[in-house]
Amino acid sequence: MSKSKIYKILGVLVLVTIIGGGIWYWQLPNRHKAIVKSFVFEKTGIVNPNWKVQNQSETYRMISPEFYIDGIYKSMEGPKSSKYVKLSRDSSLVWLTGFHVKALDSKSMQYISNDYICHTNVDFNDVNYYTSLHLQKRIGSQYPRMTSLSHGMESFNFPAGYGVPMKGNEYLYVTTQSLNHNLPDADQWIRHEVDIDYSQAKNLKPLMSRTAFIMLPFDKSNPYKSPLDPGTDQCIPVETKNHTYDDGKGNKLSGHWVIPAGKHTYRSPVNSQLQLTDSLRLHAAAIHVHPFATRISLVDKKTNKAIFSSKIVNHKNSTGLTSIEPFSSEEGIWLYKDHNYEIVLDVDNTTQKEQDMMGSMFLFFYDKELDDLLQQDK
Template sequence: MSGGIYYWQLPNRHKAIVKSYVFEKLGIVNPNWKVDNRQQTYKMISPEFYIDNIYKSMEGPKASNYVQLTQDSAVVWLTGFQVRALDAKSLKTISKDFICHTNIDFNDVKYYSSFHLEKRIGTQFPRLTSLSHGLESFSFPKGYGVPMKGNELLYVTTESLNHNLPDANFWIRHEVDIKYSKEPDLKPLMSRTAFIMLPYDKWDPYKEPTDPGTNQCIPVETKNHSYDDGKGNKLSGHWVIPTGKNTYRSSINEQLQLQDSLRLHAAAIHVHPFATQITLYDKTAQKAIFTSKIINHKGKIGLTRIAPFASEEGIWLYKNHDYEIVLDVNNTTATPQDMMGSMFLFFYDKELDAILRKN
């Protein structure tokens, strides 16, 4: 009885973790991934996910797997990513509304050490990119890719989602594709993660309403996606939006860490339902670098499409300019909703290109 009471008091995210663990131990779910690596596309199918409730972003059942693209240390180039939701038995494609995150992480110590770039270790969270609802696939522009030693490991986590079916009772899987090339003449990209962080009252974080003039937010929770600004003030990257239209913005200069001018060639976007557009903005030049238009479902909660950014020519970002992310939202429901605004930005890596060409 105590265990049952404890379980029903858990938030959805933790209930999903408990259920997945129990299903695995009882043999109901096979925890192994199905893997296929042919034609320079690494395909893998996740274990089964049980959809039995409303699972908002970062709440649903999930699974993780290590990926090794080749058996040797020759350089390969990551060129694109894709995730699909499948029926657990037939493996036929079903609605993408059951796809939350698919995160691709790397070991920054091994990655940078293998290219003799040890000074970069620990400077950024080692997440290469992320797919999410509305952006289930993207590719780098022609001639560009992210290089890595083929036998180094990537760590892939894929998570399920369900915004609209409270009486759900079925099983799904995710198929994740990582596309790569062995061509030697691509140009290398480096990844930088940038996202909106808004201040909140650390003494009373859920106090509302907040003062619009202070750009403060109400965090979804204070344990995850909570940061310190270095002055003792708390910031949240996962916050609550009220009903109606609002605009949120924050500086990303510290996240970009621009030591010199860099040329931007691609961006993968992550937002939640009710976002309408997100912009990388140059405050110094007072102009948008690019704006990603976001299409929401009609008649239900979800994202139809998030426009990625890709450019062979590239756009310059400058060390002495100030940059911010600007997010526009329109909560068309009568209740508050959760929100994030993130970008995985890919810049031409001149230093790594010189190392690769020398070798």
Template structure:
């Protein structure tokens, strides 16, 4: 009799736990549901959580764990995985020259549509990186993201003769995330292959990365109030936890916001993000935008001219980006401390509902100070 009661109580507790867990899971956002599913799949051994790595001749190649695509995953919602990268076992200076990501079938590793690539972030340890080159004053000056590949710009390389130097035994931290805008009934597995190209060649000129992105103000007391006043340049943030910033005057800014139906243009000053002292020479830019962006420009407000404009080609008949124009120049373009700079983003939401948007640039400038240090060694 006692055992019977124990079994009944245990069964009831299990049922309550399952119901509670089910209710909790249903209330999660798409992004957090993907995190939970990935965790459960790993613990149950359903998915191989290991990375396949090969350090070939001047190309570090790695294939991600399997990602389960089971519905719509918009930007920053899909399953993802992270891995540390070490290009060599010693402190020889290597030069990063190009990056690539592509989507593969999970088992046969055959290429599939890059529509299943959200972004691939490549971060570095700024404390170790700058300390190794005796540039400690740069530590903490910017978020330590070297660059990012994303939907529409899955390949990016520096102009000939330029690269980002790093000591081979230091670590990069790579995170790649999946995407699915168009297949609500999806039920399959994919992987991402990430390539980092590097060289030991001499006479390479060093580049440093600066990240600049659109940040728009929102009403912190009522962030989701609609409609916004067009004259205030305010936005409606997608959420207030991630990609939310303070302008130093207790005003809130969002780098991930909602765009209404139709055409719109967004502007954002980036002087503080550029941190120009005297002048900098720009040689390359990798771009990150979301579907329905049509162009993004780096504009010199002082001269009222665009330094460059990257046109964005969207898919026809479905959601997604076919291509984003990169900026690359061996000659370079000068930017000056006494000029004002902004990012201008043009969008055209051709759907019947609101969409989410971001506008970011990973800008690469010639690093005169670092070249002088490298020449001494």
């Protein structure tokens, strides 16, 4: 076979590969397109995948790699990056007291709109964490996410005198993801600045995290069929691969669903997530919702009263969350093991098309068992 013929065959193969790859890429959802682009940018050297880290004055600051915003990225679709971090080099106890994230222009490093922030998750290794604190029975009891910041609540602190304790040389796993609801023609490189506040004080009270979120039933045989009564606690999931759960009876539930136009209220029991084996005192809560949510409450069904409600303010002339009211209390509010609790979420979809929604709470309770163990170690 002549060289010219070989070159022609190779050229055709390359062309077919490029065309096939292009068709495959354009059929991907936004989330997976972002993953592919980020991978290519890193491998070709367009983006440095390394984080910039500063650790000073009891604030651990991280600046993410660059994220390229080139179109609309709704919640959980945008470019993201993850990093393992240690707050100190030794095993001395430190107390996590606050979490913060801001968006930066990647060139000027000046702060820009937080509309470019989707969420920042802080996870921990529950095996190492609970073993080091002599609480091995808690291993595997829930997903090991300590907390999450998200659009509308990009910063929160625990009430004075409280924190989450951990050994300083244990790893946290931080993931931060970008967002863009409003600029279809965007062409901007951004970064996220993530701060974790911590203290080495000796007299703080320990908090433990419990995650609770709305899960709504859907038809597992025909998941994208509209419910008979739209806007009720039946739902259409955004997708069935992620954020899909089983109620233990073979029924499917979704934590990420679509909402129709107009005002609606969703309710979901959360006792199984709270795991109340005894009375617990709630001191703080971080909230995660999507645009068009207007209020989220943790409700005691026995008294029919809200433990707390967070008012949510949406942007007036664009899609996005201006603010989410946090819950923080030095005194605390008691939750009881013989009461039933639910999350109630109010939404107002002011558009004429379906929107995606989530409703989650990261709840922080005083941890008496851990406090007793820490007192013994003094």
